[in-house]
Amino acid sequence: MREALDRELSKITELLLRMASRTRAMLADATEALVEGKAALAEEVIREDEEVDRLEYQIEDEVIATIARHQPVATDLRFLVTVLKAITDLERAGDYAAHVAEDALLLAQEPPLKRYVLLPQMARRLLEMIDQVAKSIAEKDAGAALKVLELDDEVDDLYEQLTRELITYMLEDPRTIGKSLTLLRVARSYERFGDHLENIAERVVYWLTGETPHR
16 A cells, blocks of 8 residues: 555656656746847747646645545645645746736847846746756755755845846936836846745645745
8 A cells, every 4th residue: 555655656746746846947048049149939938838738737636545545644645735735836836927028029029138147146036946946856855945945035035136236227218118118027027936935835844844934
């Protein structure tokens, strides 16, 4: 009985890591599309969102079936509840990556407002965050999950810095308002992407330790 449960938990873990990997690829590609003005790549990201949605439903079905068959308790049950919450956050994170791609399509139609600096910095931290999320799940590493929370603070700081910068642009030159507002929307999508990874990390800490991390 235990062996059967362990096999199902391993399969669910594998699917969850696959979903995280897909979401990571979406963000990386959306950022490349934004920075380099690659409209075709942005369109690929938007299409990829359907695969992330499909994985969410598949994992949810697997988790519900496992709970029904084995009625797990303690750490196993906390893990399965964590997965159910994590797939919702990953799906929403994928949506925000698609939003970045949609805005990249708009921005690719004209010369950039300025060389992108802060947005790629945000993206690099987000990619590191999702790598740490995957590590925390695969290796049952609460320390990696706590690292995610630290990185999210850095993303928030960059978001505030970029917001101030773009507002200054708009005040100094009204002709920049359209592009600046689109870039603000991109920055907000990045910030929200990070918030969803933070949610997952907090749930992983609870799964592994039985305690909610204090911020």
